[in-house]
Amino acid sequence: MPTFRATFEFPSPDCTAQAAKALGPRLATGDILLLSGSVGAGKTHFARHLIQSILIVPEDVPSPTFTLVQTYDTKNGPLWHADLYRVGSVHEIEELGLTDAFEQAICLIEWPDRLGPLKPNSALSLSFEDGEAEESRRLTATWADPIWSDRLKKWGQA
Numbered sequence: 221m222p223t224f225r226a227t228f229e230f231p232s233p234d235c236t237a238q239a240a241k242a243l244g245p246r247l248a249t250g251d252i253l254l255l256s257g258s259v260g261a262g263k264t265h266f267a268r269h270l271i272q273s274i275l276i277v278p279e280d281v282p283s284p285t286f287t288l289v290q291t292y293d294t295k296n297g298p299l300w301h302a303d304l305y306r307v308g309s310v311h312e313i314e315e316l317g318l319t320d321a322f323e324q325a326i327c328l329i330e331w332p333d334r335l336g337p338l339k340p341n342s343a344l345s346l347s348f349e350d351g352e353a354e355e356s357r358r359l360t361a362t363w364a365d366p367i368w369s370d371r372l373k374k375w376g377q378a
Contacts, residue, residue, distance in 0.1 A: 226372055228359045229351055236357050238263055238268040239375075244273035245344040246371045247326045249297035252340050254332035257348030262357045266348070267301055267328045274299070284330075289316055291325075304334035313338055344368045 228235040247253075253372040264269075268281040274294040284290040284303040292299045300321045307313055310358075313335060321327050322340055332339060342365040349358045361372060 230275045230357045240266045240269035241273040245271040250271045251326045252343040254345045255330045261348035262328045300325045304331040307334045
């Protein structure tokens with residue numbers, strides 16, 4: 221299966237937030253976003269704004285670093301936001317119910333390298349890096365499932 225790639229440059233945290241808000245409404249149950257990057261790269265900032273863009277009832281969106289998973293009711297269906305940084309094994313991920321959520325919810329997964337063999341082939345991988353300018357971000361999207369090609373094309377036009 222071929223892999224596709226697109227790179228986006230966001231000059232500020234506000235631009236990163238706007239991109240997340242534009243992607244949120246394009247998501248549906250069964251969509252999985254794998255957010256990778258170093259600590260402070262912008263994964264949670266992106267996830268927070270994406271989630272807030274589709275919440276039914278506005279609420280605070282904390283980082284799931286200590287709770288491991290936060291769940292939300294959204295206009296697009298249930299959403300799971302997971303931070304796997306502190307997860308030590310694939311068995312722990314299965315105990316969280318995350319593999320079931322892959323089919324029953326929208327899933328945003330930070331530190332997806334912890335998924336190991338559980339990583340879904342249908343996922344959209346978003347890698348965050350520092351950009352050229354201070355506070356800018358470079359986001360590299362990679363995917364194999366063709367559904368993401370159309371969604372990201374429309375996303376880039378938003």
